[in-house]
Every structure is written in C-alpha cells, then in structure tokens.
C-alpha cells in the first residue's frame with residue numbers, strides 16, 4: 001500500500017518495505033579499493049590527529065572574560081560571534097580572518113582598529129581599559145559591514161559565553177531583578193506578546209522537493225548549486241546564507257530503493273572550495289565527498305563535480321559540505337536526502353500504543369535542526385516566529401524525520417502526543433520505542449511517528465530553554481502542530 005507523502009506526488013510509487021542490503025555491483029567494486037583504503041586510513045588518521053589538535057586549540061574560543069583574549073572570526077560576510085561580551089577592564093580581542101578576502105576589525109567608539117588582515121591571518125587587538133557599555137564593531141572595508149560584518153561588544157556584567165553555537169542565546173538565567181515586579185511584569189508581557197507574531201511570513205522556504213531529470217538509462221539526475229544568497233531567518237533578519245539552490249535547508253532529495261542517482265554540483269561560492277558528503281548514505285568511496293581524499297576540491301566561482309551512486313537500500317541521510325564544514329554547514333549548506341521509506345511497525349503495540357495494521361502516514365515532515373552560524377537557532381532554516389507550523393487532521397499519523405545539522409544537542413519535545421521512534425540514523429529499530437522528548441545530537445537522524453489524536457495547537461520545541469526563549473520573548477527552535 002503506497003503511503004501518501006504530500007510534497008512528493010511524483011514519488012508516489014513506493015518500494016513497500018526495506019529489504020536487507022544485498023551485495024551489488026557497486027558494493028563489490030568497492031572491494032578493489034581495499035588496498036587504497038588502507039593507505040587512506042593512515043592519511044585519515046594523520047588528518048584526524050591534526051584536526052584534533054586544531055579543534056582543541058579552538059575549544060578555547062568560548063569567551064573567557066577574565067583570562068585571555070576574546071576570539072572573533074571574520075568571514076565573507078560575517079563576524080562570528082556577532083555578540084561579544086567582556087567584563088570591564090583590560091579587553092583584548094583576537095581576530096581570525098578565516099575568509100578568502102582581506103578584512104579588518106574596528107571599534108569606532110574606542111578609536112581602536114587592526115591593520116588590514118590577510119586571509120588566514122590572526123591579529124590580537126588590545127582595546128585597553130574598557131568601561132561598561134555597548135560598543136559596535138565592524139569591518140571597515142567598504143561594503144563589508146553592510147553585508148553583515150558587524151556586531152556589538154557588550155562590556156559590563158560578569159561575562160558569559162559568546163561561542164558561535166550560542167549566538168542569540170540568553171545564558172543569564174534571567175536578568176530581570178526578581179525584586180522589581182514592574183520589570184517582571186514587563187518581561188512576562190513581552191513573552192506573551194511574542195506568540196502573536198507566529199506564524200510569521202518570511203521570504204523563502206527550505207526543504208523544497210527537488211525534481212530530477214531522468215537520463216536515458218533511468219538515472220535520476222539532480223542539480224545542486226552552492227552560493228552565498230540572502231536568507232530571511234526571521235522577520236526582517238536577512239543573512240548571507242551559504243545555500244544549495246538558494247534555500248535553507250537545501251532541497252529535499254528523495255529517491256526510491258534501486259534508483260541510480262547522479263548529483264551535479266556547481267560551486268558558485270566566492271573563493272571557497274566545496275564538496276558534498278552524503279551523510280548516512282552508503283554512496284561508495286568515489287561519492288564520499290571528502291576532498292582531498294575521495295576527490296579534488298570543487299573550486300569556488302563556478303567549479304563543477306558529479307556524484308553518482310546506486311541507492312540500493314532504504315536510508316535516511318543528509319547532504320552537506322565537508323570542506324570548511326564548521327562554517328559552511330551552520331551557515332546553511334545542508335539538506336535532507338532519503339532513499340525509500342523506513343519500514344513501519346504496523347500491527348504492533350509499542351509502550352501501550354497500538355499501531356494499526358493498515359497504518360497510513362498522511363505527511364512526512366523533515367525537521368532539520370541548526371543552532372550556529374548566520375542561521376542560528378532554527379528549525380528548517382527559520383527561527384520563531386517564522387518557523388512553519390505543521391497542520392494535521394485529528395487522527396492523522398505523521399512521520400517526522402529529525403536531522404541535526406547544528407553544533408549542539410537538542411531535546412525535541414512535542415506537547416500532548418508521544419512519538420514512536422522507528423529508526424535511528426536511517427537504520428530501522430528492531431524494538432521501536434515511545435518517548436515525548438528525543439535528544440538529537442549533531443549528525444543524528446531519528447524517524448518518529450506521531451498520532452495526532454486531539455484538536456488543538458500543540459507547541460513543539462527544543463527543551464533547552466534558552467534555545468527557545470530570551471528576555472524579549474520566544475525565539476529560535478519553537479513551532480507547533482495544529483490539529484484540526
């Protein structure tokens with residue numbers, strides 16, 4: 001029985017159930033790579049070691065206001081984090097230019113600025129004794145601040161983290177004076193008022209199904225173009241996102257088990273090379289998308305590369321940039337990639353929840369989590385109140401694919417309805433389980449069924465509370481399921 005998947009009318013013919021992966025010509029071919037793989041493993045180990053050293057050096061970028069300089073990273077066109085905090089006193093800022101152009105870092109109110117910093121270079125700027133206050137900073141190269149290279153240094157209260165992954169988060173645990181009822185009422189009113197804007201209309205929708213062209217031999221051919229494009233994350237907040245086909249998340253790609261797949265990538269990023277890794281899809285070495293190991297980098301400004309593989313069993317994967325992943329992915333270069341459907345536990349009872357024998361899924365919803373870069377705390381590329389609600393009819397069963405493309409874990413919680421987790425990372429569970437809060441770590445995917453049995457508007461959100469609320473009201477990773 002075919003499952004109706006609203007946005008995928010062109011994929012209506014379903015391969016009914018998962019069959020165990022069988023060896024294919026494609027897989028057997030990969031045996032020939034075994035010797036090469038051994039050499040590769042050594043290279044990977046060396047690279048990994050280098051990465052660990054680099055990463056541990058980087059962990060110190062979380063702002064420490066009492067010792068050592070604050071760190072800020074310049075790219076085209078962002079200052080990350082855009083909100084820096086420090087305690088009053090001697091403030092030093094280490095500025096890393098991780099972009100491909102020359103940038104500088106200026107704090108006009110303090111008459112302090114760096115010299116121009118070449119791509120790849122770092123400079124530490126001593127701001128001297130700084131008193132409490134708010135100090136805008138920017139790159140003074142013409143046009144760069146207007147494109148997003150600006151931010152604010154807040155000096156005053158005891159310092160809090162300004163790690164990129166926490167951009168926009170309120171880490172204060174409440175700044176309003178608990179002995180000031182008027183201030184508390186004002187904050188409470190702001191919180192209540194923030195609901196009114198939901199769901200806000202913004203420009204652009206991510207996850208749009210990508211329709212392939214069909215080659216003479218039946219191969220499904222998809223076109224992906226990487227570029228830096230404007231993206232409206234929340235009303236009026238337009239960022240320079242790193243996108244596939246101009247949207248965040250990139251287009252939703254879904255193929256059937258047995259399809260031959262070709263993905264043609266054009267890299268229109270300025271300067272930056274890229275590659276595309278099909279995370280969780282066993283696409284074979286040649287399509288692993290890890291430059292310089294499995295392929296040459298796809299150069300920016302128009303480089304092209306073609307990935308081909310056989311989609312030989314059901315999988316829930318995602319695609320994203322591997323090169324410069326820590327910048328490219330949070331900034332928007334990610335998307336959902338599915339092969340077939342996860343098998344449904346029809347006719348079974350899971351934690352007391354009976355799943356009908358003739359279960360019909362009325363909607364499949366990709367739910368892509370992010371928390372960093374220019375996109376920040378978001379669901380499917382949008383931050384509350386621009387997050388899209390899911391509308392169902394009472395009695396519907398829906399299937400949600402959670403994907404975490406961010407840098408932090410997110411416990412996703414839907415009010416009222418328990419979820420039944422039927423697959424983890426595209427691997428069907430032998431024992432599906434029920435939950436109402438599912439932690440999703442970076443890189444993970446969970447396939448979850450929800451039976452929406454009660455009319456209402458049910459809030460659906462990350463349960464790390466500063467991912468969803470700040471002093472000005474609701475933000476980030478909140479949406480709702482509206483049951484009619």
Ligand SMILES: [Cu+2]
Pocket residue numbers: 409410411462463464467477
């Ligand atoms: Cu979260």
